[in-house]
Amino acid sequence: MLHEIKNKPDYASLHCTLSNGESVVAESGALMGMSGGVKMETSMKGGIFAAAKRALGGESVFLNTYTASADGQRVDFAPSTPGDMLHIPMAGNTVMVQRGAYVASTGTVTADAKWGGAKTFFSGEGLFMLKCTGMGDLWIASYGAIAEHRVEGRYIVDTTHVVGFDDSLTFNVRKVGGMKSFFLSAEGLVVEFSGSGRVWFQTRSAPSLAGFLHPFRQVVQKS
Numbered sequence: 001m002l003h004e005i006k007n008k009p010d011y012a013s014l015h016c017t018l019s020n021g022e023s024v025v026a027e028s029g030a031l032m033g034m035s036g037g038v039k040m041e042t043s044m045k046g047g048i049f050a051a052a053k054r055a056l057g058g059e060s061v062f063l064n065t066y067t068a069s070a071d072g073q074r075v076d077f078a079p080s081t082p083g084d085m086l087h088i089p090m091a092g093n094t095v096m097v098q099r100g101a102y103v104a105s106t107g108t109v110t111a112d113a114k115w116g117g118a119k120t121f122f123s124g125e126g127l128f129m130l131k132c133t134g135m136g137d138l139w140i141a142s143y144g145a146i147a148e149h150r151v152e153g154r155y156i157v158d159t160t161h162v163v164g165f166d167d168s169l170t171f172n173v174r175k176v177g178g179m180k181s182f183f184l185s186a187e188g189l190v191v192e193f194s195g196s197g198r199v200w201f202q203t204r205s206a207p208s209l210a211g212f213l214h215p216f217r218q219v220v221q222k223s
Helices: 049-056 120-122 179-184 206-222
Strands: 002-006 013-018 023-027 031-034 039-043 062-068 073-079 084-095 102-105 110-116 130-142 148-156 160-167 171-173 190-202
Touching: 013 023, 013 102, 023 073, 031 062, 084 102, 102 110, 130 148, 148 160, 148 206
Parallel strands: none
Antiparallel strands: 002 013, 013 073, 023 062, 023 102, 031 073, 039 062, 084 130, 084 160, 102 130, 110 130, 148 190, 160 190, 171 190
């Protein structure tokens, strides 16, 4: 399979050229366009239990599988938010992906919702994350550009900027400083990663954008 990410980093899109019989699995609603002979099948990957976990994690219950019926057929995808996309080659490793960041995958890569524990609940980032594992290709998306950092020891990322991380890392959600900093610094909670592995974070924050736009919304409502 040939694949290319275009229009980086503001409005990234994924373009796959398939050989006969090759398939790519994508999040529901990610399709932008495809060749006429490509076959699409919608299913609940992993059965009802896995689908229920995906729903609780804020992901679509159904995934679409696109299979080429001839060489050279093309499928194009776009994420729901304006921003960047990243290709992660998977070789049996596991990557944890924040809800909404998964776009597509190939081969034996599976994306299953995983309970993140109370620490993700208190971070405001949701109870579940997607656990992506297997052999093949994985594509994830961000709001804004994607930055990568190789952690060797400890590294701290704001909760609203985390896109994904290697499962080899452990993490803990905590306040960025003392109580004064927590209430006055506008930084809130952060994720402290420990160990050895990669972490990907986005250069924009949706909650920050919402906070920026809120005063203008009030003005419009009063007018």
